[in-house]
Structures are given as C-alpha cells and as structure tokens.
Amino acid sequence: MGGVGEPGPREGPAQPGAPLPIFCWEQIRAHDQPGDKWLVIERRVYDISRWEQRHPGGSRLIGHHGAEDATDAFRVFHQDLNFVRKFLQPLLIGELAPEEPSQDGPLNVQLVEDFRALHQAAEDMKLFDASPTFFAFLLGHILAMEVLAWLLIYLLGPGWVPSTLAAFILAISQAQSWCLQHDLGHASVFKKSRWNHVAQKFVMGQLKGFSAHWWNFRHFQHHAKPNIFHKDPDVTVAPFFLLGESSIEYGKKKRRYLPYNHQHLYFFLIGPPMLILVNFEVENLAYMLVCMQWADLLWAASFYARFFLSYLPFYGVPGVLLFFVAVRVLESHWFVWITQINHIPKEIGHEKHRDWVSSQLVATCNVEPSLFIDWFSGHLDFQIEHHLFPRMPRHNYSRVAPLVKSLCAKHGLSYEVKPFLTALVDIVRSLKKSGDIWLDTYLHQ
Numbered sequence: 001m002g003g004v005g006e007p008g009p010r011e012g013p014a015q016p017g018a019p020l021p022i023f024c025w026e027q028i029r030a031h032d033q034p035g036d037k038w039l040v041i042e043r044r045v046y047d048i049s050r051w052e053q054r055h056p057g058g059s060r061l062i063g064h065h066g067a068e069d070a071t072d073a074f075r076v077f078h079q080d081l082n083f084v085r086k087f088l089q090p091l092l093i094g095e096l097a098p099e100e101p102s103q104d105g106p107l108n109v110q111l112v113e114d115f116r117a118l119h120q121a122a123e124d125m126k127l128f129d130a131s132p133t134f135f136a137f138l139l140g141h142i143l144a145m146e147v148l149a150w151l152l153i154y155l156l157g158p159g160w161v162p163s164t165l166a167a168f169i170l171a172i173s174q175a176q177s178w179c180l181q182h183d184l185g186h187a188s189v190f191k192k193s194r195w196n197h198v199a200q201k202f203v204m205g206q207l208k209g210f211s212a213h214w215w216n217f218r219h220f221q222h223h224a225k226p227n228i229f230h231k232d233p234d235v236t237v238a239p240f241f242l243l244g245e246s247s248i249e250y251g252k253k254k255r256r257y258l259p260y261n262h263q264h265l266y267f268f269l270i271g272p273p274m275l276i277l278v279n280f281e282v283e284n285l286a287y288m289l290v291c292m293q294w295a296d297l298l299w300a301a302s303f304y305a306r307f308f309l310s311y312l313p314f315y316g317v318p319g320v321l322l323f324f325v326a327v328r329v330l331e332s333h334w335f336v337w338i339t340q341i342n343h344i345p346k347e348i349g350h351e352k353h354r355d356w357v358s359s360q361l362v363a364t365c366n367v368e369p370s371l372f373i374d375w376f377s378g379h380l381d382f383q384i385e386h387h388l389f390p391r392m393p394r395h396n397y398s399r400v401a402p403l404v405k406s407l408c409a410k411h412g413l414s415y416e417v418k419p420f421l422t423a424l425v426d427i428v429r430s431l432k433k434s435g436d437i438w439l440d441t442y443l444h445q
Contacts, residue, residue: 020044021094025104032067038093040069043102046091058217064224064231069103072112072356073224075119076390079187105353111411115357115388118407122389122400128188130393135189138180142207145173150310158314167323171330177207178335179378185216188393205299206306210280213296214287223390226363227348234339235348241267244348247434251441261439264431276332277325338376341367341423342383345430360387361408365416367423369398384415 023045031038037048039062048066052059057077065073078084101107122128149166156162184200187193197212204212218233225231229246238246239257250260258266288297311320347362354362367373367381374381382397385404392400408415418426 022097023094024097024100029067029104037063037066039065039067040096041071041074041088043096044092045094045096046088047093048091051091057220060217061220061224064221067104068353071102072115076356077220079193079391103355107355108358108411111357112355114407114410118403119389121403122392125399127396127400128392130189131395134395135180135183138176142173142176142180145169149173153311153314158319163323167326167330170327171334174208174327174331175334176378177203181208181212181215182378183394185212185219186390188391201296201299205296206302209300209303210284211288211293211296211300213291213293214284217287223387225351226360226387227343227346228351229349231351234343240270241431242434242438243344244434245350247438248441251438252445254442256442261435263435264428267428267431272333272336273329274332275336277328337424337427338380340427342380345426357388358413360384361413365418367418367420373420
C-alpha cells in the first residue's frame with residue numbers, strides 16, 4: 001500500500017524492502033485505546049498494542065505516548081538507541097505522510113530542532129559520562145552513616161539522646177540512598193544498563209527495603225508526563241489533595257470528601273509524615289506481590305532483617321519498631337519537601353500534548369544551588385536540567401544549565417529559579433490556592 005491508508009487489523013509489521021504504508025495524524029489519533037496503541041518515533045509509525053506489556057519500562061510508560069510523537073522521549077530515556085531500534089523494527093507498520101508535521105498539535109519546530117542540537121552538544125561535551133569517584137563517594141558516605149548510627153547506640157546505649165542522633169543520621173542516610181538509587185534507575189552511573197539495574201536493586205533493596213521495579217514503574221511515568229493527571233502518579237493524589245485543575249473539577253461536581261479549603265493545614269499531618277511510612281510501604285509491597293517481583297521481595301526482606309537484627313538487642317521488639325517508625329517519618333519529611341518544591345507550585349492538569357521541552361518546563365522549576373543544597377537534595381535543585389536530560393549524571397547539571405538557559409531565552413520560555421525557603425513555602429501557598437479555588441467553585445457554580 002503506497003498511498004495514505006491503514007493496514008487491516010493486526011496485519012503485521014511492514015515487510016523489508018516493501019514500500020511503507022503512510023499515515024496521517026487523523027488516522028493515528030484513533031489508535032490510543034487499551035489494546036490498540038500506535039505511536040510515532042522519528043516519523044515512523046509503530047503498533048505497540050501487543051508489545052507494550054513487555055516494555056522494560058512498563059506498559060503505562062510507553063502507553064502514555066499513544067497516538068503521539070515520542071521521538072524525544074525515546075532518545076532521552078535510552079542509552080543505546082541502535083540496540084533499542086532492533087526491538088522497534090518488528091513493530092514498524094508505516095510512516096508519516098510527507099505533508100504531515102512530525103508532531104500532532106501545536107509544535108514549535110525550531111524549539112524541537114534546537115533542543116536536539118543541544119542534546120547532541122551535551123553528548124559531544126561528554127556530559128553523559130559519569131564520574132566514578134563522585135558516585136563511589138556517595139555510596140561510601142551512605143555506608144559510613146549506617147555504621148555511625150549503629151556505633152552511637154552500641155557505645156552510648158539506647159538512651160533518648162543517642163537514639164535521636166542515630167535516627168537523624170539514618171534518616172539522612174536513607175535520603176541519600178533515595179538519591180543514589182534514583183541515579184542508578186536513570187542509568188546515569190554505569191555505561192552498561194545491566195550494571196545500573198543490579199546496583200539499583202542493591203541500593204533500593206538492601207539499603208532501603210523497597211523494590212527497584214516498583215520505583216521505576218511509577219517514577220518513569222512522572223518523567224514522561226510530569227504533572228499530568230492519570231499519567232504522573234506524583235500528582236494523581238485526589239481525593240486526599242486537590243492540585244491544579246482538579247480543584248475546579250471537584251468544585252463543579254460538588255465533591256467534598258475532605259475540607260479541601262484547609263488542605264494546606266492537614267497536609268502537615270498526612271503529607272510529609274505519612275508518605276513513605278504508609279503510602280509507599282503499602283504500595284511497594286502490593287506491587288511486589290501482584291507483579292510477582294520475588295527477587296525484589298528478597299532484597300527488601302534483607303533490609304528489614306539487617307535493620308531489626310542490628311537494633312533488636314538494644315531496644316527489644318517495641319523499641320525497635322518505634323525506632324524504625326521514627327526513621328521513616330523523618331525520611332518522609334525530607335522526601336516530600338525536596339521532591340515537590342519543583343513541581344506542586346507549577347502547572348498541573350490534563351494532557352496538553354506539548355513537545356518534550358515545553359511539557360517539562362511548564363511542570364518544573366529550579367532552586368538556587370549551593371554545595372549544601374546540591375548534596376541535600378541530590379542535585380534536584382537542577383530539576384529542569386534533570387527532566388530535560390534524565391540520563392545525565394547529576395554532577396554535570398551545572399555545566400549544561402547555561403545552555404538550557406540560553407535555549408529558554410531564545411524561545412521565550414520560563415526558566416524559573418527560586419530561593420530554597422521560597423520554594424518550600426510555595427508548596428503550602430499552592431495547596432491553599434487550590435483549596436480556595438475549590439471552595440469558590442463549590443459554592444458558586
């Protein structure tokens with residue numbers, strides 16, 4: 001078939017040497033349903049309907065790009081493009097018609113081209129090459145804190161003062177372990193994906209007690225579609241909290257499960273304290289059991305065995321449980337505040353089908369960097385750079401930042417940088433604003 005057309009149901013991949021069928025966006029748009037997914041990469045059309053369940057990053061991640069151009073997402077997420085293209089070839093069913101734009105919907109062609117040139121420039125500058133010394137230090141100082149916390153209790157006894165100090169040290173160690181496993185999950189430490197995956201299992205499982213597969217499943221969705229309802233798990237938090245456009249929707253539908261006009265207050269009670277201790281622990285365990293991730297379950301069990309065997313002789317069963325809860329609550333505070341200062345105050349809503357750069361910039365902002373903030377946040381003060389280049393080792397964000405600023409200035413895009421304390425306060429302000437919008441809509445519409 002040489003003209004604009006469509007193969008029959010499950011006709012199969014295009015035959016080598018045969019002319020590729022050509023499609024227009026109107027045809028492709030119809031294939032964004034469960035069990036019927038097409039997407040476009042580098043102007044070629046792929047039917048991923050049967051394959052998405054086998055996608056290493058999860059079916060939801062690739063499925064979120066159904067009926068879209070996924071070229072830039074494809075390039076920024078994968079280390080070895082030539083290797084990955086081998087898996088795409090059997091899924092190829094055609095290509096875009098020559099007169100069709102590369103992306104459906106609003107498209108700044110020059111912005112897309114400039115970003116791809118910037119990505120190539122970053123590769124030429126070797127900004128995707130990791131420093132072994134940097135990451136070895138990160139792992140070393142995590143292990144040192146784990147040992148220091150235990151020595152405090154061993155040498156000084158399980159009193160309130162040493163126990164409090166040990167809990168804070170372990171919470172910092174856990175926070176830094178989040179950062180290191182995050183680097184490994186994005187394959188930004190080792191050149192071989194396999195080594196990143198193995199190391200992430202160790203850090204996430206043995207040092208934290210969580211599943212690497214579970215984390216990647218939810219976190220990659222966040223990166224692909226940041227601040228998009230039902231695609232980014234981090235903002236799909238209704239009915240507990242209303243963010244962005246959900247405030248108006250709940251108001252119009254007269255939904256009042258909680259006093260949302262006070263959500264900026266009860267956030268302090270059920271947000272930072274409970275996220276990891278309750279939400280993550282339950283969600284993580286459910287994922288491992290439902291998805292039968294038995295290896296991850298064993299890794300997580302090794303963490304709990306080590307933790308409880310290390311501190312049980314000092315505290316007994318009730319005491320060690322209380323100590324564990326204290327560490328998780330402290331760690332949870334760090335996680336919520338650090339990960340959300342860059343996102344909650346930004347645009348949150350339904351899918352707008354923007355290009356890669358625009359979709360990342362409207363959902364992220366930076367925090368003014370310093371040596372302490374870089375370390376304390378795992379370099380998430382450079383959230384814009386991290387979202388544009390998720391595979392880039394974080395110690396190189398400061399080097400690519402000037403190039404990103406120039407790109408934004410050229411195209412009139414906002415490159416927002418806030419003081420750290422302002423960014424923290426903006427979370428509460430944003431929650432209050434969303435709650436007020438809900439109340440106003442609830443009462444008057």
